[in-house]
Amino acid sequence: MATGRTHRPATRSRGIPEATVARLPLYLRALTALSERSVPTVSSEELAAAAGVNSAKLRKDFSYLGSYGTRGVGYDVEYLVYQISRELGLTQDWPVVIVGIGNLGAALANYGGFASRGFRVAALIDADPAMAGKPVAGIGVQHTDELEHIIESNGVSIGVIATPAGAAQQVCDRLVAAGVTSILNFAPTVLTVPDGVDVRKVDLSIELQILAFHEQRKAGEDGGPDGGPPSPAARAAAAAVTGHRKGPDGDVPAVMPA
Amino acid sequence: MATGRTHRPATRSRGIPEATVARLPLYLRALTALSERSVPTVSSEELAAAAGVNSAKLRKDFSYLGSYGTRGVGYDVEYLVYQISRELGLTQDWPVVIVGIGNLGAALANYGGFASRGFRVAALIDADPAMAGKPVAGIGVQHTDELEHIIESNGVSIGVIATPAGAAQQVCDRLVAAGVTSILNFAPTVLTVPDGVDVRKVDLSIELQILAFHEQRKAGEDGGPDGGPPSPAARAAAAAVTGHRKGPDGDVPAVMPA
DNA sequence: AAATGTGAAAGGTTTCACAGCT
DNA sequence: AGCTGTGAAACCTTTCACATTT
Structure with missing residues (x-):
């Protein structure tokens, strides 16, 4: 227990697959651009290219929303913009x-x-009182004390x-x-939340690390059959290597009590 | 053609699944925190809780790296930090x-x-000449003209x-x-790159839209069996609703020529 | 003729559950 | 006794390929 959840099992009622949901904003963006150019209709092939996916996937995705295309013609841009916006709750x-x-x-x-x-x-x-009242992007910054009041009076859901990691769980x-x-969540921490609360994470250093992984593979590729088995050899030697870096990941790491 | 790729088929040589690679940084962060507390060993259960995943998944993930644990005991924290760092190319x-x-x-x-x-x-x-020379985070900003030179002389891969969307493809x-x-890529655009180049995207508005989707579902949940079928009704009416918003997504949208 | 919508196949990921090691 | 490592099952996602519609 206490671990909470992470995603949701999938989706309720209409059952749109999570992978599809994640692509709808992509389609919407491409469609919006087409709409501004007053392009009236678009084929799955064209739209897929603009969104950076393949057309079979796109058609399958749209099939979960309903039959919004016209065979032999394609999709009505305005209509699709509307349908996807509505589906996404926008x-x-x-x-x-x-x-x-x-x-x-x-x-x-x-x-x-x-x-x-x-x-x-x-x-x-x-949380910094010195920030209070300062305008950022045309909006006055308010102090953390006001948090509950702001949420409730504005019906924020x-x-x-975007706090340091050390503050994130508390704020959450x-x-x-x-x-x-x-x-x-932009803070580099795992947040624990009750059931029914959704968390999405954006983590810069994770993305970079994934890139580094692939980058390393590319480098090893021409260097012959290296990058082979990890060779579970000298444990002691390896352990010595590590050594603590101060500030492990930019901010206070704050790992769960668990 | 021209559409390029998006991920890589999977991984070469050692074949670590992409989903596992994406979680390694998470494990690494949790392990680093343990290391700083001088915790010597950790069980899959504990580490999984700290990383926000379940323990079966974690064990399966680690099994792709090799057998780094000790049955009946758990994993050696320092050793694992080293192995994962190495695997990620860090x-x-x-x-x-x-x-x-x-x-x-x-x-x-x-x-x-x-x-x-x-x-x-x-x-x-x-690209702004007025920025040139200004220190940001202790580093002087350089002009775009220098880009090629900087990349080559530093061996940057x-x-x-983090440009506006309109500039992203050119910069890319x-x-x-x-x-x-x-x-x-932080710009809200689909980038087209040749084979062999990896792109990862971080897109704030996409994440928000995904949250909005789930949020909407939650709201419909207690409202009875609503949120039902999309009702493919009045197309004309729907199409009228859309109307162009200026500035579709914060910055110049710049959809592919394709 | 052109392009959608979709069953079925293929591939990838997660979870289960337990054999096997310490 | 405790905990890892892993086949097998369950599940989800992508791709294929084609019947169906305009």
């Missing part, structure tokens, strides 16, 4: 709070992608955490207690 | 360039996660794109032409 607008207005928080606040498309930055919150707990049920 | 250091030193680029430059663990910010690059092309083979 026809209503979602007030969002951003907690932690450091470099990253400020960047997020200024990011246009929030403002357009259904999301509205309802408040910026920071989506929170963005307060957000959840105040009624937030979806969290986008 | 025992060498990777010079990285960040292109686009706006709000986000500056946040990335200041993010400690880069500096620690094998990544070194070799240069910050921006990993690039981070130049990075690739200069020798970069791994790209972390």
